[in-house]
């Protein structure tokens with residue numbers, strides 16, 4: 001089968017750079033959007049040049065220049081967008097509405113994967129303010145995609161391991177303590193942790209797969225469905241030491257929101273739904289979804305324990 005040509009938008013980002021690498025690794029002709037707005041951001045420019053040396057094509061285009069995006073999209077079969085959507089970094093999910101118009105006009109795209117890669121927004125209609133903005137914005141983009149009849153795959157990647165395992169599931173922390181941990185509630189809600197490079201590999205596998213057409217791809221590696229307490233146990237085993245444990249109740253957690261700025265509040269609400277409500281693992285995947293590790297057993301995903309070895 002001929003492999004699709006891929007355009008990655010947001011290719012220098014935290015997830016985007018991994019998508020570019022995975023696309024190249026799986027033998028796709030890979031294009032990366034180079035936005036003139038990055039100016040003299042030397043890190044990004046060097047990263048783009050690195051991609052070029054690895055075989056990617058750099059294509060110039062701006063969200064302020066519709067025709068430049070049309071020209072970029074016309075070069076490929078598949079568009080993957082990894083534009084920012086974490087408020088503590090930056091949040092530009094709705095810019096993708098411009099991209100939807102572009103893809104519709106270009107008319108050649110066989111699959112569009114918008115910037116999702118987290119909790120399935122379709123299951124978050126009762127999410128709390130202000131965190132729900134992430135899910136609401138992603139649903140606005142989904143609606144536009146479906147109204148434009150653009151073939152899609154939505155990737156629900158669950159927890160990026162770096163954020164959640166790094167901090168032992170504690171918001172505001174991305175390096176694990178060797179002394180103590182605060183459990184969110186009883187620490188027993190299951191969540192799902194995925195190595196970011198594995199997310200990228202599964203995503204690229206899905207782009208030419210008819211089984212993922214107009215579906216949500218849930219990434220649920222079975223060994224990585226663990227509670228916060230279980231994550232802490234993995235860490236304790238790795239460092240050979242038991243941590244001091246305290247816990248914060250749901251009400252106390254929500255009360256701390258008021259002390260935080262808006263971006264932090266958004267993040268805290270995401271942790272609330274994951275760690276107190278178990279929103280990632282408390283449902284069965286229905287007919288609108290497929291599970292990545294079942295579809296692609298050839299990918300040897302990184303287990304939580306293997307991921308956490310880097311912090312020892």
Ligand SMILES: NC(=O)c1ccc[n+]([C@@H]2O[C@H](COP(=O)([O-])OP(=O)(O)OC[C@H]3O[C@@H](n4cnc5c(N)ncnc54)[C@H](OP(=O)(O)O)[C@@H]3O)[C@@H](O)[C@H]2O)c1
Pocket residue numbers: 009010011012013014015016033034035038044063082083084085086089090092095115116117118119157158159160161163
């Ligand atoms: N499940 C989880 O735990 C989790 C965690 C984090 C993120 N996510 C999701 O993953 C996706 C990607 O997030 P990320 O953290 O990888 O993003 P990021 O690194 O913060 O940003 C990705 C890219 O967004 C682009 N961008 C930023 N500002 C822009 C602007 N004003 N105009 C156009 N492009 C702009 C940049 O692209 P250039 O390369 O062109 O500069 C940047 O590299 C989001 O949907 C986010 O919600 C999920």
